[in-house]
Amino acid sequence: MRLSADDGQLRALVGRTRVFLLDLDGTVYIGDEPIGPMARTLAAVRSSGRKLVFCTNNSSKSAQAYARKLKKLGLFGREDEVYTSGIAAAEYLRANFAGKRVFLVGTAALRREFSARGIALDDADPDVCVLAYDTALTFRKLALFNRFLAEGKPYIATHADAVCPAKGVYPPDVGSFIELLRCSSGRVPDVVCGKPGPVMGGLLASHLGVAANEVAMVGDRPYTDIRFGNNNGFGTVLVLSGETDAAAAEKLPPSDRPQAILNSFNDIEKYL
């Protein structure tokens, strides 16, 4: 356990952090259970003047749905925000494809989020294609998407996780859809918005109006959460409350190595 060796570094990291980006499952809750006294911990972080943004790659649910769940668990404060890879894709489109018509393979919740941001959805003759975590995916949508890819339309994916964390066997996520479409069309996404790439990180930092080094990413997955922080110049805190244990944390490649490790985010309280 390197916790004591990280003490000074953690103090410095927390000292310069204005915004904590928090992963959800494995970091603040597991399933429907908050991890330890997380409600108290998050309240202490807010009282220290720091902002909390819950940050997830899951583009199948709306930010409001996550906020509702977090509120129910007592984990959501009035100034907190939720940022999904679906929102990142919508913001990316507004910045880079303004006024263009979009074919979205995504849930009804994400379609509403796109529409609320003024993005015109078009299933017949779009300018750009977006692949999200569509839990109502149909053959018709796949075949249409494949046709638009063959016609050379720009191709954006919300994220590229191969599977979605769940109880029992993990179901296929967007990364698996990407492989299917690579097989049929020969194309891979031109842009992937979510963790661990730079798109969502850049959008978040500018949305929050802070410098990269004033942001700290906290998560339990080294190859998405920690790599995301490292790729974007954020501070990085790995928590051992989810899918990574202390032994695995010792053996990470440089790209996925965090600046600090905590047993859970609850241990942040003494550094605030």
Ligand SMILES: [Mg+2]
């Ligand atoms: Mg997680």
